[in-house]
Amino acid sequence: xxxxxxxxxxxxxxxxxxxxxxxxxxxxxxxxxxxxxxxxxxxxxxxxxxxxxxxxxxxxxxxxxxxxxxxxxxxxxxxxxxxxxxxxxxxxxxxxxxxxxxxxxxxxxxxxxxxxxxxxxxxxxxxxxxxxxxxxxxxxxxxxxxxxxxxxxxxxxxxxxxxxxxxxxxxxxxxxxxxxxxxxxxxxxxxxxxxxxxxxxxxxxxxxxxxxxxxxxxxxxxxxxxxxxxxxxxxxxxxxxxxxxxxxxxxxxxxxxxxxxxxxxxxxxxxxxxxxxxxxxxxxxxxxxxxxxxxxxxxxxxxxxxxxxxxxxxxxxxxxxxxxxxxxxxxxxxxxxxxxxxxxxxxxxxxxxxxxxxxxxxxxxxxxxxxxxxxxxxxxxxxxxxxxxxxxxxxxxxxxxx
Amino acid sequence: xxxxxxxxxxxxxxxxxxxxxxxxxxxxxxxxxxxxxxxxxxxxxxxxxxxxxxxxxxxxxxxxxxxxxxxxxxxxxxxxxxxxxxxxxxxxxxxxxxxxxxxxxxxxxxxxxxxxxxxxxxxxxxxxxxxxxxxxxxxxxxxxxxxxxxxxxxxxxxxxxxxxxxxxxxxxxxxxxxxxxxxxxxxxxxxxxxxxxxxxxxxxxxxxxxxxxx
Numbered sequence: 001x002x003x004x005x006x007x008x009x010x011x012x013x014x015x016x017x018x019x020x021x022x023x024x025x026x027x028x029x030x031x032x033x034x035x036x037x038x039x040x041x042x043x044x045x046x047x048x049x050x051x052x053x054x055x056x057x058x059x060x061x062x063x064x065x066x067x068x069x070x071x072x073x074x075x076x077x078x079x080x081x082x083x084x085x086x087x088x089x090x091x092x093x094x095x096x097x098x099x100x101x102x103x104x105x106x107x108x109x110x111x112x113x114x115x116x117x118x119x120x121x122x123x124x125x126x127x128x129x130x131x132x133x134x135x136x137x138x139x140x141x142x143x144x145x146x147x148x149x150x151x152x153x154x155x156x157x158x159x160x161x162x163x164x165x166x167x168x169x170x171x172x173x174x175x176x177x178x179x180x181x182x183x184x185x186x187x188x189x190x191x192x193x194x195x196x197x198x199x200x201x202x203x204x205x206x207x208x209x210x211x212x213x214x215x216x217x218x219x220x221x222x223x224x225x226x227x228x229x230x231x232x233x234x235x236x237x238x239x240x241x242x243x244x245x246x247x248x249x250x251x252x253x254x255x256x257x258x259x260x261x262x263x264x265x266x267x268x269x270x271x272x273x274x275x276x277x278x279x280x281x282x283x284x285x286x287x288x289x290x291x292x293x294x295x296x297x298x299x300x301x302x303x304x305x306x307x308x309x310x311x312x313x314x315x316x317x318x319x320x321x322x323x324x325x326x327x328x329x330x331x332x333x334x335x336x337x338x339x340x341x342x343x344x345x346x347x348x349x350x351x352x353x354x355x356x357x358x359x360x361x362x363x364x365x366x367x368x369x370x371x372x373x374x375x376x377x378x379x380x381x382x383x384x385x386x387x388x389x390x391x392x393x394x395x396x397x398x399x400x401x402x
Numbered sequence: 403x404x405x406x407x408x409x410x411x412x413x414x415x416x417x418x419x420x421x422x423x424x425x426x427x428x429x430x431x432x433x434x435x436x437x438x439x440x441x442x443x444x445x446x447x448x449x450x451x452x453x454x455x456x457x458x459x460x461x462x463x464x465x466x467x468x469x470x471x472x473x474x475x476x477x478x479x480x481x482x483x484x485x486x487x488x489x490x491x492x493x494x495x496x497x498x499x500x501x502x503x504x505x506x507x508x509x510x511x512x513x514x515x516x517x518x519x520x521x522x523x524x525x526x527x528x529x530x531x532x533x534x535x536x537x538x539x540x541x542x543x544x545x546x547x548x549x550x551x552x553x554x555x556x557x558x559x560x561x562x563x564x565x566x567x568x569x570x571x572x573x574x575x576x577x578x579x580x581x582x583x584x585x586x587x588x589x590x591x592x593x594x595x596x597x598x599x600x601x602x603x604x605x606x607x608x609x610x611x612x613x614x615x616x
Contacts, residue, residue, distance in 0.1 A: 008421075015425075019432045026439040030446055037450045108500060110469065157476070157568065159555070178569045179476065180555030295473075379474040398469040400611035401500050402461050 042074060043105035047098035048402060050078030051107045054094045058082065058111065058395050065092075076100030085110070092395065107402045114396040116189070116352045117302065117324040117385035119143055120158055120377035124189065124354035127331065131169055132156075140350060140377025141179070143187050150175040158377070161185040189328055189354070193390035197267050197304065198248060200388045205246035210276075213249045215266070217258030219288040229255070238262045245387025251276040256303075260322075261288035265302035265386045277306030278330075284320045291322075291378055292348065301349075302326065302386030308333045308357075317343030319371060324350040324381055326390055331355035337370035345371035349378045352390075441581045448543040449579040452529065453604050456575060459491065459508055459531075464612030466492040468503035475613055476568030482552055483563040486511035487573075493533065507534050512548045521582045547578035547603065571609065578603035 050068060057064040068080040078098040085091040094109040116122060120140025128146030132138070132154035141158040148166040152173045159179040163186045168174065201207040214226040216233075224235040241247065242264060250269040253276055270277030287299035301323040303309055308330035311319055325332055331353040334345065338361035345359055360370030383398060464478030472478060472490055481488035488509040492501030509532040518526050521542065528540035529548055551574040552560040560569060 012425075015428070015432075019436075022436055023439065026436070026443055030439075030443045033443070033447050033450055037454070040454070177555055178566065180571065382475075383470050383473040397611070399465055399467070401465055401467075402611065 039101050039103060040105075043076060043098050043100035043103055044402065046074045046076045046078050046100055047096045047105040047107045049073055050080045050096035050098060051094060051109055051400075051402075054080045054082055054096060055109065055111075055397070058092065058094075062113075062394055073098075074100075088112070091398070107400070109400050110398040111395040112383075112398050114392040114394050115381075115385040115389045116326055116392060117350060117381045117389045118396070119352055120350050121375065122187075122189075122350075122352040123356060126355035127353055128164075130356045132175070134173070138375065140379070140381075143185065145186065145188055156181075161187070163187075187392060189326075189352070190390065190393060193304075194267075194269055194271075194306070194328065197246060197265075197388055197390065198250070198269060198271070200244060201242075201246040201248035201267060204244035205248065206242040207248040207250065208252065209250045210252055211249075212252045212255065212276075214255045215247075215258070217256070217260035217285070219259040219261055221261040221288075223258075223260075238264050249276065253278045253280060254305075255280045255282055257281065257283040257285055259286055259288050260301055261299055263298065263300045263387055265304060265388055268305040268307070270306040279303050279305045279309045281309065281311045281321055283312075283314050283316075285323060286320050287322045290348075291380055292376070295380065297380070300324075300380070300384070300386045302389045304328075304390065305330065310335055311345065313340045315341060317341050318346065319343070320346045320348070322348040322378070324352070324378070324386060324389065326352040327354060329354055331357050333357045334359045334371055337361065339369055340371075342368040343371055344374055346374050346376070348376045350381060351375060441583070445544060445579050445581050448545075449577070449604060452543055452545060452577055452579060453606070455531070456510075456577065457606070457608070459510075460573075460575070460608050461610055462491045462493075462612070463489045463610035464491065465501065465610075466490070466503065466505055467498075467501040468492075471503065471505050478610075478613055479564075479567035479570055480507065481509075481563070482550070482560075482567045482570060482573075484550055485548055487550055508532070510548070512545070513540065518542055518582070523580055523582045526580060526582045542582055544579045544582045545577065546580045547576060549576040550574070551576075571613065572607055574605065574607050576603065576605045 050071070053068065065082045067082050068078065070077045070079055076099050078096055080094060080096045082092055082094050085093050090113050092111040094111065096107045098105040118141055121138050121142045123144045125146040128144045128149065131149035131151040134152030134154060136154040137157065139157045142156055142160045144162045147164040148160065148162045149169060150166065151169045153175060155176040155178065157178045160177055161182045165183045166181070211227060214229055214231065216224040218224060222235050222237050223241060224233045226233050239262065245263050246265050246267060248267040248269055250271050251273055254266050254268045256266060256279065266279065268277050268279045287297060289297035289299050291297040303323045304326045306328050309325050309327055310333040311321070313336040332351055334357070337359050342360070359373045360368065363369065464472060464475045466472045479487065479489045488507060490505050491508055492503065493506045494501050511530050513528040513530055515525060515527050517528055523544070525546040526542060526544050527546065528542055529545040530538040530540040532538045552562065552564050552570045553572045554560055554569050555571045564570060
């Protein structure tokens with residue numbers, strides 16, 4: 001009887017031990033799975049925190065490159081480096097590496113200087129006086145350095161930022177902010193942009209002072225220039241005339257037209273005095289390769305002027321201009337807008353203007369004069385810009401690998 | 403053999419039988435518990451694998467090592483519906499851990515329940531992940547729900563299928579995983595018990611950094 005009892009006890013004990021072991025093993029496996037998921041999430045979050053810290057530093061101080069080393073955070077550590085990308089124009093690579101529970105996690109962020117050409121529309125205080133109404137569509141990023149006035153339901157497909165908020169003149173109809181809306185963002189045109197562009201033109205571009213310049217672009221990558229409208233023409237490759245892509249006329253005006261192949265920024269400066277600083281577009285100004293047809297087109301034109309960029313009255317009912325236009329103190333003007341033939345003004349690129357001018361007389365039917373403005377954003381300007389186009393002074397994210 | 407011996411035999415047989423029944427019952431119960439726990443571990447593991455893969459891919463919506471390949475991030479999502487999404491990204495591999503600089507198209511969608519009609523669970527479906535033009539790949543991890551909601555810039559819900567995927571700022575992903583086999587409950591069950599006892603679900607909101615970076 002005693003032996004049987006002992007065997008019985010040992011047998012049951014073995015059964016319980018095996019059962020307990022199996023249950024414990026399953027419990028441990030489940031716990032390990034949960035812990036692994038938690039550790040991966042936490043490690044990723046720490047790396048992301050390091051990347052956010054670095055982005056914030058560069059936002060506050062664009063020249064920040066000191067990085068972080070072994071910063072304790074969230075039970076782990078992160079190390080961040082910020083270094084220039086070789087072979088690029090001022091791009092910065094941020095690498096944030098987190099260590100958590102012996103595992104390593106990494107995030108890579110590529111930044112580049114943000115140029116004003118990235119805007120489909122940038123409007124200064126003067127431009128903010130005009131209201132965007134039902135039927136208006138703005139593509140690409142938009143900023144108003146004042147108050148955004150809306151009337152009805154205009155559509156903004158890109159992100160809209162304003163300095164002083166948004167005023168809806170026709171409630172309850174609301175504008176469509178498809179790319180988001182943010183207020184409290186001050187982004188004035190920089191006063192340092194023109195001296196910088198001037199020194200670039202002097203250093204390796206083209207500069208003339210005190211007289212006008214007439215440019216006729218040719219589809220083969222050359223440009224025919226004259227000193228007057230009927231002057232002697234000289235034809236040279238754009239890359240010969242302005243090797244670094246910046247062409248400046250100071251205290252004079254630039255007259256331009258034609259089909260452009262290549263990359264150039266024409267710059268009408270007015271460093272002193274009261275003359276010059278304007279650009280006059282005589283006829284269609286288009287790219288040899290239309291980026292709407294071929295997004296791989298490398299043709300890019302920047303028009304930078306101290307004053308207005310004016311489309312001269314050529315009698316045509318359709319006027320095409322492909323460029324990103326930057327006017328420090330003026331806007332995009334249509335000559336004889338209330339008396340010229342009615343039609344459409346196609347702007348493919350962007351408008352960065354202090355003032356917004358009327359392009360038509362506003363009438364309908366037979367009494368209609370001037371142009372309807374069709375502004376189509378050139379999406380290539382999201383990642384690239386015409387040569388030495390004015391910069392906002394801050395960086396923007398090109399890609400974020402996590 | 404006296405009557406006392408017969409009585410002893412009957413008594414001992416009764417005691418032994420009782421012990422045997424207890425042992426068998428214990429064995430069955432333990433086996434059932436092990437099956438249940440093991441099933442839960444498998445489901446939990448599957449859930450982690452599915453969620454890790456989704457998070458890895460979805461965080462890279464609109465990413466490309468060469469940003470000029472996708473200049474307009476609003477075009478990163480090609481198709482957005484409640485149970486399917488197609489987007490551009492730059493997938494990594496062993497030789498290109500951060501992508502190769504060329505765009506890939508990734509397509510997630512949930513197959514019909516009829517594809518897995520051979521499994522005891524009537525609800526499980528295959529979650530397909532299609533890369534570029536490769537044949538659809540998916541394995542039965544017991545996914546029973548893969549639901550997507552999309553939100554605009556002002557956190558407003560977008561109707562599906564989203565007519566303008568460029569308006570998407572963030573999304574909510576709901577994943578439910580069940581055991582593809584039904585538990586064979588005999589011992590610890592009631593009539594109202596669901597034979598599919600193992601089910602995990604996870605809901606997350608994701609904002610891809612590359613969706614609205616410019």
